[in-house]
Amino acid sequence: MSKEIKEVLVRILRTDNGRSWWAEYKVPFFEGMTVLDALNYIRERLDNTLAFRSHCRMGVCGSCAVVVNGKPRLACNTQIARLGTDVVELKPLYNFPVIRDLVVDLVDFFNKHRRMKPYLIRRDVKEREEPTREYRVTPEEFERYTQFTYCIMCGACVAACPTVSADNLYPGPQALAQAYRYLADPRDEGWEERLRIVDDQHGVWRCHFAGACSYVCPKGVDPALAIQLLKKELFKYKLFKRRKKASEIVPPPEVKAPPKKQPPPFDYEFNIEEVIKYERE
Amino acid sequence: MVEIIDHDVLVLGTGIAGLRAAIEIMRRGEGKVNVGVVSKVAIMRSHSVGAEGGTAAVLYPEEGDSFELHAWDTVKGSDFLADQDVVFDFVRAMPREIRLLEHWGLPWSRRPDGRIAQRPFGGHSFNRATFAADKTGFFEMRTLYDKLLEYDNWERYDEYFATSLIIEDGEFKGFTAINQRTGNFVVFRGLAGIIATGGTSQMYKFGTTAVGVTGDGVAMAYRAGIPAKDMEFLQFHPTGLIPSGILLTEGARGEGGHLKNKNGERFMKKYAPEKMELAPRDIVSRAMMREILEGRGVKHWSGLEYVYIDLTHLGEERIKERLPLIRELVLKFQGIDIISEPALVRPTAHYTMGGIHTGPNYQAMFDDKTYVRGLWAAGEVACASLHGANRLGTNSTAECLYSGALTGAQAFKYVLSKREKGTNPSSTSITTFAEKEQKRIFEEVLGRERGEDPYEVKNELREMMDKKFYVFRTGEEMAEGLKKIKELKERYRKVRTSDRHKEFNYNWLHVIELGFLLDVAEILATSAYARKESRGAHYRLDYPKRDDKNWLKHTLAYYTPEGPRLDYIPVRIIAWKPRERKY
Ligand SMILES: Cc1cc2nc3c(=O)[nH]c(=O)nc-3n(C[C@H](O)[C@H](O)[C@H](O)COP(=O)(O)OP(=O)(O)OC[C@H]3O[C@@H](n4cnc5c(N)ncnc54)[C@H](O)[C@@H]3O)c2cc1C
Ligand code: FES
Numbered sequence: 001m002s003k004e005i006k007e008v009l010v011r012i013l014r015t016d017n018g019r020s021w022w023a024e025y026k027v028p029f030f031e032g033m034t035v036l037d038a039l040n041y042i043r044e045r046l047d048n049t050l051a052f053r054s055h056c057r058m059g060v061c062g063s064c065a066v067v068v069n070g071k072p073r074l075a076c077n078t079q080i081a082r083l084g085t086d087v088v089e090l091k092p093l094y095n096f097p098v099i100r101d102l103v104v105d106l107v108d109f110f111n112k113h114r115r116m117k118p119y120l121i122r123r124d125v126k127e128r129e130e131p132t133r134e135y136r137v138t139p140e141e142f143e144r145y146t147q148f149t150y151c152i153m154c155g156a157c158v159a160a161c162p163t164v165s166a167d168n169l170y171p172g173p174q175a176l177a178q179a180y181r182y183l184a185d186p187r188d189e190g191w192e193e194r195l196r197i198v199d200d201q202h203g204v205w206r207c208h209f210a211g212a213c214s215y216v217c218p219k220g221v222d223p224a225l226a227i228q229l230l231k232k233e234l235f236k237y238k239l240f241k242r243r244k245k246a247s248e249i250v251p252p253p254e255v256k257a258p259p260k261k262q263p264p265p266f267d268y269e270f271n272i273e274e275v276i277k278y279e280r281e
Numbered sequence: 282m283v284e285i286i287d288h289d290v291l292v293l294g295t296g297i298a299g300l301r302a303a304i305e306i307m308r309r310g311e312g313k314v315n316v317g318v319v320s321k322v323a324i325m326r327s328h329s330v331g332a333e334g335g336t337a338a339v340l341y342p343e344e345g346d347s348f349e350l351h352a353w354d355t356v357k358g359s360d361f362l363a364d365q366d367v368v369f370d371f372v373r374a375m376p377r378e379i380r381l382l383e384h385w386g387l388p389w390s391r392r393p394d395g396r397i398a399q400r401p402f403g404g405h406s407f408n409r410a411t412f413a414a415d416k417t418g419f420f421e422m423r424t425l426y427d428k429l430l431e432y433d434n435w436e437r438y439d440e441y442f443a444t445s446l447i448i449e450d451g452e453f454k455g456f457t458a459i460n461q462r463t464g465n466f467v468v469f470r471g472l473a474g475i476i477a478t479g480g481t482s483q484m485y486k487f488g489t490t491a492v493g494v495t496g497d498g499v500a501m502a503y504r505a506g507i508p509a510k511d512m513e514f515l516q517f518h519p520t521g522l523i524p525s526g527i528l529l530t531e532g533a534r535g536e537g538g539h540l541k542n543k544n545g546e547r548f549m550k551k552y553a554p555e556k557m558e559l560a561p562r563d564i565v566s567r568a569m570m571r572e573i574l575e576g577r578g579v580k581h582w583s584g585l586e587y588v589y590i591d592l593t594h595l596g597e598e599r600i601k602e603r604l605p606l607i608r609e610l611v612l613k614f615q616g617i618d619i620i621s622e623p624a625l626v627r628p629t630a631h632y633t634m635g636g637i638h639t640g641p642n643y644q645a646m647f648d649d650k651t652y653v654r655g656l657w658a659a660g661e662v663a664c665a666s667l668h669g670a671n672r673l674g675t676n677s678t679a680e681c682l683y684s685g686a687l688t689g690a691q692a693f694k695y696v697l698s699k700r701e702k703g704t705n706p707s708s709t710s711i712t713t714f715a716e717k718e719q720k721r722i723f724e725e726v727l728g729r730e731r732g733e734d735p736y737e738v739k740n741e742l743r744e745m746m747d748k749k750f751y752v753f754r755t756g757e758e759m760a761e762g763l764k765k766i767k768e769l770k771e772r773y774r775k776v777r778t779s780d781r782h783k784e785f786n787y788n789w790l791h792v793i794e795l796g797f798l799l800d801v802a803e804i805l806a807t808s809a810y811a812r813k814e815s816r817g818a819h820y821r822l823d824y825p826k827r828d829d830k831n832w833l834k835h836t837l838a839y840y841t842p843e844g845p846r847l848d849y850i851p852v853r854i855i856a857w858k859p860r861e862r863k864y
Contacts, residue, residue: 016782031582032524032613032614032615032616043787044736045736048778048779048780048788049779049780049781049782049788050787051784051785051786051787052787053322054492055322055326055327055328055491055492055493056326056328056330056331056491057491057492057525057527058331058527058528058610059609059610060330060331060416060419060606061322061326061327061328061330061331061491062325062326063322063323063326077613079613099462099784099785100782100784100785101785103784103785106323110323113430114430117431118427118430119385119386119427119428119430119431120384120385120386122384127384128384128385129308129381129384131377131380131381131383131384132380133380134380134383134384134389134396134397135383135384136395136396137388137391137395138391138395139391139393139395142388142391145388146388149388149420149423150416151423152330152419153325182386185386187384187386188386247395250394250395250396252341252343253341253343253344253394253396254343255343255344258342258343258344258345259344259345260345260347261345261346261347261350261406261407262349262350263347263349263350263352263353263354263857264353264857264860266856266857267856267857267858268854268855268856268857268858270855270856272366272369272370272373275366275369275855276366276369276370276641
């Protein structure tokens, strides 16, 4: 397919001051070209006024999610040759207020994430801020939650979610998946707090398991699964008052005769405490 | 009237360094000091998310690692240009940083026994790269961002673009910025400031960084009279993916990847017989370019010449477990599956060793003795001389954490003591400054609808830098490059901006960034041309030897209207004298 394409037609739903229109651009194609490459070409060579976000260009910062031929995706992660057509149709993410062209308003989205208390909650507050060593996490425990840590907050899942469009108090797949991510972390003790947050009429029960969120997630996070697991945890918690035990500090490893690698001896004598004159603590 | 936004501390830039600084201020006494957190992108989207390989720290002295060893590796890697007091303080602080992040939720990769895992990395003589799959920077960013959300006494300013620093009588007062959402011009006013705006390597075309890494912080400080230090030392990472320059992490070599020329030879055996592929980056990049210059590279359709990195012998399982992002990237950009075929690479502009001149405590300095009151720099933008002439992989995210924590702590204390003294922020002079700056931006820089095409100027700059200030340099080529920069600066004065809308005007942003890029390129070029020796990442074919007698010193570049004026200050050597560097 890629061999035959010489030029792509890019159609963009543009918006300015509440007025919207379709603009069309012809962009020369090169091998490996992404949707973001095409957008950059347009902004630099054809029309300096086009507004879209991008930053890392490697699918990890979450800036560039747009609707590409009907599906929310990362522009930088989408190869044009793989779309199976030489017409690329771009729209701003669904379910978000549009500010200008492909730039949407993410403030509410970020706030919903924050409401989930997305950080480890521990009772050993002192240890948490003055660590001695690490909390133990076994490979099996690690497996249970890492998939849900890959979220780059791009908003694609929310753009695809039918429930979000019906109830704007619903936290949405991104926030709920993050609630589960921390809840499933073996080091966390904040799970009751978090369960209470998601257990209301606009909360986790609104999800009808349409699965669109997981289908569009560019990072394989599977928010739909996270939401199902969240419901299961809530069930177990309400029926059996089940609690979990958080992981504890691991002691240093025991090594019998440590192999010592040595740097060359110092050429000068010094006392580091005296050398560093500014206060550290 | 220009809108004024007040905070006790202003953190400009929210990569790993900026977020860590903001958290440090919060955890030292939330409620006492409030912070404004400002970035030209949404605060969790900073370039730091791209860091892949790991973060250095001595976690297992029981198994043979030590602070002295980490310090030695860093000093030797720096080609003896590192300030050794900074190095020692840094290595001692790192284990705590790693464990703090662990306690805040970071999913560090683990050993089977449940402890934090570490892997080998170039130039380190112990396996001390702490990692989270090959998304280390991403997880550091997400953990710090999430942790910051736990606190309330801070305000986020996503997508505010800073244009100039306000320094008055040697004291930090704030900075001016454009609110990208509204297009309005604003002034941030603070008792203390921490600049954490990252590197400069977007001045090259073939590079690894996010598009926003345009040297804004260095250029703004430079224009405000704070010198840029050691800017000739820009790191070329050996393994940039053809044709865009996107990074293939050094973790790939840490996991056992082999570099091969077109004849399938592992050529590193000629250049670093002991460390092979795990020699420091300057050495590996030069080896690759030698192979290419001597005809043992391969030419790509884009015109770029490359060598191979072969991972096939690692096997499918290990690649899938340890290098998933890399496999995804190579598949996407080269259509190659690293499980069965080698990837195509060449050295790529990656990291700025130089930056805003600071003291060992990361407080900005005007010269060898005078501090800028109330202003710190943290992360890649700072040059406290931890990395000297060449940074070791994994020491940078580490420096971001370390310097973020350190500057946050100092700014916190500074604000408390300043408040006790009861000083009032001046407002009239700030308003005058801001009004002048607003005029400069909107009339001088962005005022023309017709004129030079900024994207063309930028492209010419970056293509020239790729040629004249790359892995191998010569006086003659650098002189030509410097001439080209002057020409481009002239053309920049007539540059046009076609977008006339206020909201999310990226055209404005790109034009202002281009001004910063031209400044940092000029500083790099001038400093590099003047340094008549080869050290670390700065290698001159016409002066191929290190010259400790004349050049064991740091470059300081000061702003003048005619171009940078250079000065030099000594290197602080407390433990080891320079010696030959063999790997
Ligand atoms: C692909 C890649 C992989 C890497 N891998 C590793 C690794 O494995 N280990 C390692 O130690 N290092 C690695 N590095 C280096 C490391 O990622 C960087 O040095 C580090 O992330 C820099 O962080 P920072 O906090 O200083 O700045 P950045 O993360 O660059 O953040 C800069 C911030 O400043 C803001 N900013 C800049 N200018 C302005 C302005 N004018 N107005 C407002 N805001 C502004 C930006 O928006 C951003 O928020 C890697 C680098 C790259 C490119
Ligand atoms: S630009 Fe960062 S995810 Fe696309």
